Amino acid sequence: MGPIEKLDALERKFWELINGRTERFVEEVADTKRELMADLNRAQLNEGIDSRGRRIEPPYTPRTVKIKTIKGQPTNKVMLLDTGRFQSLIKAQKHNKAYYMESSDDKTEKLVNKYGEDIEGLTDENKDLVAASMKEPLIEKHRNFFEI
Numbered sequence: 001m002g003p004i005e006k007l008d009a010l011e012r013k014f015w016e017l018i019n020g021r022t023e024r025f026v027e028e029v030a031d032t033k034r035e036l037m038a039d040l041n042r043a044q045l046n047e048g049i050d051s052r053g054r055r056i057e058p059p060y061t062p063r064t065v066k067i068k069t070i071k072g073q074p075t076n077k078v079m080l081l082d083t084g085r086f087q088s089l090i091k092a093q094k095h096n097k098a099y100y101m102e103s104s105d106d107k108t109e110k111l112v113n114k115y116g117e118d119i120e121g122l123t124d125e126n127k128d129l130v131a132a133s134m135k136e137p138l139i140e141k142h143r144n145f146f147e148i
Helices: 003-031 036-049 064-072 106-116 123-144
Strands: 090-095 098-103
Touching: 003 123, 036 090, 036 098, 036 123
Parallel strands: none
Antiparallel strands: 090 098
């Protein structure tokens, strides 16, 4: 391939990139980060914070504190980790190119009603971690895309 053909090929790739390829690359890489997103949501819950970085409220009832004490579980923060089922079933779901966290546990609705919908989701700091983890794979996809 001569220099003119290479420039023409690069120009075609450039316009393809401008016309939506980058968006598809971002979607492809984000799809590979679903487990990271779910892990970060679980880590937040284990710290007792919701997606807004606030302490999960209300605190445990005296009855729940007794039960958790017997089980050897922390009582100083609400972690939503009695049996572990709620947390283990948290998955990153995709809707209209956006991701949201959702647990398929049968008590999810009850927990959301009690503790708020922000128990499912990522803090801004964790969203930044996901975005940072996407940087190198995106650079690599673009680098590979422009190889001629």
